[in-house]
Amino acid sequence: MLIIPLHKKLSRRNFPLVTLLLILANVFVYLGLQxxxxxxxxxxxxxxxxxxxxxxxxxxxxxxxxxxxxxxxxxxxxxxxxxxxxxxxxxxxxxxxxxxxxxxxxxxxxxxxxxxxxxxxxxxxxxxxxxxxxxxxxxxxxxxxxxxxDDFDPVTALTHMFMHGGVGHLVGNMVFLLLLGILVEGALGRGLFLASYLVAGFGAASASLAVHWGLPTGMLGASGAIAGLMGLFTVLYGRLRVRFFYWVWVYFDYVRAPAIILLPAWLGWELLQFLMADGTNVAYEAHMGGIVTGALLAFGVRQLDWQRDDFLEEESQRDDDRETLASARADIAELRVPQAKHKLRPLLERHPGDTAVLKAWYGACKLKADDPEVNDAARRILALKGEDSDERQLVIDTFREHRRRAGMRMDGSQALQLASRLIHWGALDEGRLLLNGLLRKPRDKEGLATACLKLANKLSADGRGDEARPYVEQVPKLTEDPALLNAARNLG
Incomplete structure (x- = not known):
């Protein structure tokens, strides 16, 4: 059986510095000292x-x-x-x-x-x-x-955690250390994470000593301490639904489930391996000791409220929101508007600038011609800055569709900003429509003059000089700024 938690992607925000230092220490010990x-x-x-x-x-x-x-x-x-x-x-x-x-x-x-x-x-x-x-x-x-x-020594109880019996042993342990470190270090903070890792390693060592005390052999490897991170992970995340990959015999999948169910799964698997092991060099009893120690440490951390809940909950909340959005889209497709809007309202509060949420919200609102929230839904989209091509296209498409609706209202400042963005993106016809409306009752004359020059430049570059001329002629009527007037003369 293989279970790999893959709940968070590595990023600057969750960069596991202590985990990386532990990995480097293990690699140094193996390559340099061993x-x-x-x-x-x-x-x-x-x-x-x-x-x-x-x-x-x-x-x-x-x-x-x-x-x-x-x-x-x-x-x-x-x-x-x-x-x-x-x-x-x-x-x-x-x-x-x-x-x-x-x-x-x-x-x-x-x-x-x-x-x-x-x-x-x-x-x-x-x-x-x-x-x-x-x-x-x-x-x-x-x-x-x-x-x-056969000879307990506190020094070797520590040093054995940083030594390995071969390249495969080292690489396998370090991969799991990285995956679990990404999930646990940010939830505890660096100092508490390091202390918990070492204590879990001592717990794993104690379990192995209890089972094998007196034998003229020994143990090395980081797997006991890493098993402690497994126990920490399951209890810290608790009932939060986390993503993980599992492989049992010929069955495998990538699923979401409460983290706590992995505790009996991992512990039971190690116990089964321990009972069935015959002549193996794998210290399954150390793995069990590490898991139990880690789980107890996490329970204590939660009792003392030392965990970082924002770190623990962010990815689960994001995954829940993705599922909610997918469910709302299904409701929209089936014309279940009240249900869709009920699911989308919390998403709007948490993700006010998310284009997928805004698009779904507008899609739900526009299904009813007299929906009082449709104008606000459109304005939310039209206020987007257009940071990528998909976002820009969403703004353009929404403007094209919504301008035909009676009752569309935007104040002059918003309309001018939108017109400038549309012109900048090359949506010249849409930008002209807004600009023409603003020119009927000009307020921000300097802003309008600048927008007229931008539009005239774009139209001229597009081989539409005749269409550009009226906007060049508007500039002297709107401003006395020498730079703008000079630019208009150059275009004329």
């Missing part, structure tokens, strides 16, 4: 093989592990299969050394003399080789700073 570990591990594996330590410990381990311990015996068989397939001896040695160290008590038994009497040459040789091998392998940054299950 980058030399492969060479260290290969050098240690070479020593493990050439010193004879591999052969000696593998024989001891074979005699120590009982036949009924089938799971561990299977790990040993897989290592032996590499040797039979003639893999590089150093690679085989590396795998065998990890199998040896993963046994919960084999090395302790060897130290206690279970396979060679302490003080004998055999024991001393083994002890010396084991000490030298551990000195080599302990130069690995990963080995020093991963969180070990």
């Amino acid at each position: 980058g030399g570990d492969t060479e260290v591990e290969m050098e240690a594996a070479r020593y493990y093989h050439e010193s004879g330590l591999e052969e000696r410990e593998w024989q001891w381990l074979d005699s120590y592990v009982p036949p009924q311990d089938q799971a561990f015996r299977e790990d040993m068989k897989e290592a032996d299969a590499l040797e039979e397939a003639e893999y590089d001896p150093e690679l085989v040695a590396m795998v065998r050394s990890r199998v040896v160290e993963s046994h919960p008590d084999f090395l302790d038994a060897a130290q206690d003399g279970a396979f060679a009497e302490p003080g004998t040459d055999e024991y001393n040789a083994w002890h010396s080789d084991r000490r030298d091998y551990e000195a080599l392998i302990d130069r690995s940054f990963t080995r020093r700073y991963l969180m070990r299950y």
Whole structure:
């Protein structure tokens, strides 16, 4: 099962700075600090093989592990299969050394003399080789700073969150960190987000320690802390409907649903994986611990009212408004005017300059010839600035249609502004109609003179000089401004 929340697009307003810094920190640790570990591990594996330590410990381990311990015996068989397939001896040695160290008590038994009497040459040789091998392998940054299950250390409980076991491990975690960071960081604020991320990581680590305490292995990776963001996301957004993609077996879709339903979905999936896991290296118990910790943190944040509701609600409200607009359009198509207007009124209040809402509102109002709101609906559109071609065309089309309606009223200032915009956009015939009406009772003479010059220029450029001349002749009647008069003479 895969669930990916895709509720917000990355933008300047929700740019997740702390999330980006966390990603950079993880990448730096993997490439910069863990980058030399492969060479260290290969050098240690070479020593493990050439010193004879591999052969000696593998024989001891074979005699120590009982036949009924089938799971561990299977790990040993897989290592032996590499040797039979003639893999590089150093690679085989590396795998065998990890199998040896993963046994919960084999090395302790060897130290206690279970396979060679302490003080004998055999024991001393083994002890010396084991000490030298551990000195080599302990130069690995990963080995020093991963969180070990048999030795709790607050430092490694923190550092393990920034280390990864491979490129795929790193990339997968960072993608989810970015997607969730976009949704959660803005809802909490940067400081609280960082604190919550780290606390969730400690919660995930605690769950893993509780399950595996005492084992001679360890854990690394950011997935526990990222799982905490999953828990934070579900509770912070709560009943708000969010967009997410899901993929379950052969079924997939992109849907909207209350965020809180993802909490049992995510938690249940991790629990199922934990119960079914057999020999996996994935710490599903850490994921569960992170999700629960994140959910509890979000509950506390909500109780203290520390969340940023405007950030949480804006995208859900926008999506709700899109659905409402689509429903209102369907009502208009079915001539259900009262229902459409009822749905559109709140949208007008929230989005007074949205062309889609204004167009739908005008479309609803004009269905009834005597609708008292149709003039206001038209004026809202005609006041648009025409910031793109679609908006300009909407203004032009609305003017063409609505001017034929009886009772269209605009004050002189609005009409002059609209005429100037229409002329500027190249809708010359529509601009002329308005300008001609204004010239009958001129008020803003300077503005009218400027509009006449604009129209005359456009008409002349369009090869319509005869139509331009009357507007050039109007300029001296409207203004004494030398610049405008000079421009009119040049046109004349």
